[in-house]
Amino acid sequence: MLRFCKNCGLLVPHDARSCPQCGAPVPPAACTAPQQGPVQPLYDTPDRDEDAAVTAMSQSATTAALILFAIPLVGLVLSLVWSFGGTRNPARQRLARAYLIRTAVVAVAFAVFLLVGALVLSAVLHAGLTYYYANPYFW
Ligand SMILES: [Zn+2]
Incomplete structure (x- = not known):
C-alpha cells in the first residue's frame, strides 16, 4: 500500500507514522486500507432453520x-x-x-x-x- 505525505507529497515508508522529510503525521496504514469490517455475504443468507442444527438419526x-x-x-x-x-x-x-x-x-x-x-x-x-x-x- 503506497502512501504519500499529504504535506509534501513524499512517498512514505510503509510502517512510518510520520513523514521522514517534513515530519508531518501520516495516518496509519490501516486507515488507508479498505475497511476490514465483518464480511457481508453478497448472496442471501440461508434460512434460519432450527432443524439444520439437529443431527439426523441413523438409518x-x-x-x-x-x-x-x-x-x-x-x-x-x-x-x-x-x-x-x-x-x-x-x-x-x-x-x-x-x-x-x-x-x-x-x-x-x-x-x-x-x-x-x-x-x-x-x-x-x-x-x-x-x-x-x-x-x-x-x-
Ligand atoms: Zn512530508
Missing part, C-alpha cells in the same frame, strides 16, 4: 423407531413420550412429533370416513324401514 434408528410406532397403542404412547421430552435426542423427538401429526391426520380422516359411512348406513336403514312400514305385508 437403523429411524427404522426401529418407525417399527415401534407401528405397534398399536405402544407406538402411540411412545410417540407421545418422545414428543414431550422423553428423549434427549432432538432428532428422535422431531420424528416422534412428525409421527404424532401424521397420526392425528389419519385419525381425522378415519373419523370423517366413519361419519360418512354411518350416515349412509343410517339413510339406507331408514329407507328400508320406511319401505317396510309402507308395505307391512310385503314379507
Whole structure:
C-alpha cells in the first residue's frame, strides 16, 4: 500500500507514522486500507432453520423407531413420550412429533370416513324401514 505525505507529497515508508522529510503525521496504514469490517455475504443468507442444527438419526434408528410406532397403542404412547421430552435426542423427538401429526391426520380422516359411512348406513336403514312400514305385508 503506497502512501504519500499529504504535506509534501513524499512517498512514505510503509510502517512510518510520520513523514521522514517534513515530519508531518501520516495516518496509519490501516486507515488507508479498505475497511476490514465483518464480511457481508453478497448472496442471501440461508434460512434460519432450527432443524439444520439437529443431527439426523441413523438409518437403523429411524427404522426401529418407525417399527415401534407401528405397534398399536405402544407406538402411540411412545410417540407421545418422545414428543414431550422423553428423549434427549432432538432428532428422535422431531420424528416422534412428525409421527404424532401424521397420526392425528389419519385419525381425522378415519373419523370423517366413519361419519360418512354411518350416515349412509343410517339413510339406507331408514329407507328400508320406511319401505317396510309402507308395505307391512310385503314379507
Ligand atoms: Zn512530508
